[in-house]
Amino acid sequence: MTNKGTAKKWAFKARFRRHAFGWKSQPAIKRVKEAVSEIKRAARQGKCVAAEGAILFLERLSPALEHVDSSSGAIGTAVNNAIGALVPIIAKAPVDECTREAWLERLFDAYQEDAIPYIESLGDHWGELCASKGIASRWADQLIDTCKLAWSPDPSLRGFFKGTTNCLSALLAAQRYEELLELLEMAPYKTWHYRRYGVAALAALGRKAEAIRYAEEGRGLNDSPVAIAQACEAVLLESGMIEEAYRRYGLRANQAGTYLAWFRAVQKKYPDKQTADILDDLVRETPGEEGKWFAAAKSAGLFDKAIALANQTPCAPQTLTRAARDFADKNPGFALEAGVAALRWLVLGYGYEITGLDVLNAYSFAMKAAKNAGREQETLKRVRELVAAEKSSDRFVNRVLGRELELA
Numbered sequence: 121m122t123n124k125g126t127a128k129k130w131a132f133k134a135r136f137r138r139h140a141f142g143w144k145s146q147p148a149i150k151r152v153k154e155a156v157s158e159i160k161r162a163a164r165q166g167k168c169v170a171a172e173g174a175i176l177f178l179e180r181l182s183p184a185l186e187h188v189d190s191s192s193g194a195i196g197t198a199v200n201n202a203i204g205a206l207v208p209i210i211a212k213a214p215v216d217e218c219t220r221e222a223w224l225e226r227l228f229d230a231y232q233e234d235a236i237p238y239i240e241s242l243g244d245h246w247g248e249l250c251a252s253k254g255i256a257s258r259w260a261d262q263l264i265d266t267c268k269l270a271w272s273p274d275p276s277l278r279g280f281f282k283g284t285t286n287c288l289s290a291l292l293a294a295q296r297y298e299e300l301l302e303l304l305e306m307a308p309y310k311t312w313h314y315r316r317y318g319v320a321a322l323a324a325l326g327r328k329a330e331a332i333r334y335a336e337e338g339r340g341l342n343d344s345p346v347a348i349a350q351a352c353e354a355v356l357l358e359s360g361m362i363e364e365a366y367r368r369y370g371l372r373a374n375q376a377g378t379y380l381a382w383f384r385a386v387q388k389k390y391p392d393k394q395t396a397d398i399l400d401d402l403v404r405e406t407p408g409e410e411g412k413w414f415a416a417a418k419s420a421g422l423f424d425k426a427i428a429l430a431n432q433t434p435c436a437p438q439t440l441t442r443a444a445r446d447f448a449d450k451n452p453g454f455a456l457e458a459g460v461a462a463l464r465w466l467v468l469g470y471g472y473e474i475t476g477l478d479v480l481n482a483y484s485f486a487m488k489a490a491k492n493a494g495r496e497q498e499t500l501k502r503v504r505e506l507v508a509a510e511k512s513s514d515r516f517v518n519r520v521l522g523r524e525l526e527l528a
Contacts, residue, residue, distance in 0.1 A: 128162070128169055128172075128173065130158065130173050130176065130177075131154075131158055132151070132154065132155035132158055132159075132173075132177055132180075133176065133180070135151050135154075135155070135184075136151070136155070136177065136180040136181065136183075136184040137180075137183075137184060138183040138184060138186070139183070139184070139186055139187050140184045141184060141185060141187070141188050142187055142188070143187055143188060143189045144188070144189070145188050145189050145190065145192065145194055145195045146194075148184075148185055148188045148195055148198075149194060149195055149198045152181075152195075152198045152199060152202050153198065153202075155177050155202070156177075156201075156202045156205050156206065158173070159173045159174050159177065159206060159209065160205070160209075163209055167209070167212065167213045167214060168213045168214065168215055170209050170213070171209050171210045171213035171215070171223070172223075174206040174209050174210050175210060175223055175226055175227060177202075177206070178203070178206065178227060178230055178239055178242070179226060179227075179229075179230045181199065181202075181230075181238060181239060182230070182233070182234045182235065182236060182237065182238045182239055185199070185236070185238055186235065186236060190236070195238075196238070199238045199239065200241055203239060203241050203242060203245070204241075207242075207245045207248060207249060208248075210223065210227075210249055211245075211248045211249050211251050212251075217252075217254075217255060220250070220251060220252075220255060221255065223249075224249060224250065224255070224259065227242060227249065228283075228286070230242075231243065231282070231283075231286070232282055232283075242286075243283070243284075243285030243286045243289065244285055244289060245289065246259065246285070246286040246287075246289040246290050246293075247289040247290050247291075247292050247293025247294070248289075248293065250290060250293055253293065253294050253295060254294075256290045256291075256293035256294040257290070257294035257296065259286065259287075259290040260287055260290040260291045260294050260296060260299075263283050263284075263286055263287035263290065264287055264291070264299075264303065266281050266283060267281055267283065267284050267287045267288075267303065268303065268306060269281070270284065271284075271303075271306040271307055271308060272306075273306075278308065284314070285313070285314070287303075288300060288303070288304075288314060288317040289317065291303065291317070292317050292320055292321060292324075295324070297321035297322075297324055297325050298321075298325075300317060300318065300321045301318055301321055301322070304317065304318045309340075310337070310338050310340055311338070311340055311342075311343065312335075312338050312339070312340060312343035312344065312347060312348055313343075315334065315335070315337075315338035316335075316338075316347070316351055318334050318338075319331045319334055319335045319338075319351050319352075319355070320351075322334055323354075323355045323358070328355050328356075328358075328359050331352075331355050332352050332355055332356070335348050335351050335352050335355075336348070336352070345372060346372060346373065346375050349369040349372040349373035350369075350373040352365075352368065352369045352373070353365045353368075353369035353370060353373040356368070356369070362390070362392075366390050366393065370386060370389065370390060371386060371401055371402060371405045372405070374386045374389055378415075379402075379406075379409075379412045379413055379415065379416055380415045380416050380419060382402065382416075383398065383399060383402060383413070383416035383419075383420075384416075384419075386398050386402065395420045395422070396420075396422060396425070399413065399416060399417055399420065399422065399425065402416070403429065408433060409433060410429045410432040410433045411429055411430055411431075411432060411433040411434050411435030412433075412435065413429050414426050414429050414430040414435045414439060414440065414443075415439055415443075417429055418443055423451060423454040426443075426454070426458075427454065427457045427458065427461065430457075430458065430461045431461055431464070434465055434468075434470045435461065435465060436465075436470075436471065436472070437462040437463075437465045437466045437470060437471040437474065437478060437482060438462075438471065438472075438478060440458045440459065440461050440462035440465070440482070441458075441459065441462045441478065441481050441482045441485060443455065443458040444456070444458040444459035444462065444482065444485035444486055444488075444489055445481070445485045447489070448485055448488045448489040448492060449492060452489040452490070452492035452493035453489075453493050455485065455486075455488075455489035455492075456486055456489040456490050456493055456495060456499055458486075458489075459482055459483070459485050459486025459487075459489060460486050460499065460502055460503065460506070462482035462486070463479075463482050463483060463486065463503060463506055463507070463517070464506055466478070466479055466482060466517050467506050467507060467509065467510045467517050469512055474516075476520045479516070479517050479520040479521060480520060480521070480524070483503065483521055483524060486499060486503065487499065487500070487503075500525075503521075503525070504525055507521055507525065
């Protein structure tokens with residue numbers, strides 16, 4: 121089946137010209153997301169057309185972004201997310217081998233010319249992009265000699281080859297596992313970026329324990345412990361060793377952007393584990409950060425534990441205030457303690473970009489909960505004692521709540 125996707129007029133094509141975005145990253149990020157959305161919409165009408173659009177976009181991406189300020193990492197993240205979304209569209213397009221090979225040649229040319237680089241993660245997906253063992257094997261044959269030369273023990277021959285990851289990915293997809301492992305033995309240094317292919321090869325050969333050891337041996341100074349834990353966890357889970365996977369790697373492997381997301385990721389991966397046990401294990405995994413698990417404990421309905429954690433080490437006052445607001449009626453005892461804890465951390469100077477309104481909200485929601493719980497006088501006494509103990513030079517909380525406490 122051939123592809124006639126070139127006839128389609130793509131809106132992104134005019135936007136992604138060489139140096140189209142200057143140095144500003146936000147307009148570029150917006151356009152990248154729009155282009156991905158456009159290609160995804162096209163995929164609903166025709167998989168081959170969308171794949172052709174994805175390749176065209178990836179060819180134009182780096183030249184258009186060449187001058188964009190990438191210091192924050194935001195544009196790099198947007199591009200990697202785009203590649204992650206577009207690779208399956210290209211890989212799953214139902215085209216003949218001739219078309220597939222032509223696509224791969226175009227992508228490889230763009231990959232080689234990627235000077236910044238922006239699309240270097242394409243190499244990690246090369247085996248998937250080949251879409252068949254036969255094509256993957258041909259690409260491995262095409263790249264392996266240069267890869268061996270780049271990793272030669274002879275310093276005069278050794279050098280950098282921008283195709284090493286493509287070769288490893290292709291060997292894995294072609295199921296040439298022993299050859300892949302032999303090639304990795306030539307690597308002049310251990311790095312997880314390459315050794316993860318060895319872990320996958322050993323696991324595919326049924327050598328699960330060896331795969332775990334191989335992964336652990338690959339821990340370099342700059343390698344991600346989370347990525348290594350994820351690979352080891354996957355090997356154990358595929359072997360049915362759920363308890364060992366949890367005990368050795370389950371917590372670190374599921375680390376997420378927030379503590380709440382981390383907790384939920386572990387919960388989802390290990391549904392047979394007791395919720396309280398997961399939380400306790402995560403708290404032990406992060407000593408000194410107990411307060412940051414408040415939201416996770418709250419979401420699990422472990423209210424007493426949530427308050428204990430919030431009072432153990434700093435917890436964001438705004439997070440505690442929101443809890444006081446949300447639970448003032450349905451669980452006033454918990455809400456009261458959350459509000460008082462918020463005030464405690466505010467008095468101690470914690471919180472990001474704190475305003476007078478933040479202080480007033482913490483106080484008002486704490487007192488609302490206290491009223492609902494029939495504990496107004498007790499709570500008012502606690503708040504007055506907290507505020508009186510404020511030691512900061514500007515006594516910010518005192519100034520904000522002074523009038524309120526006089527009138528209470």
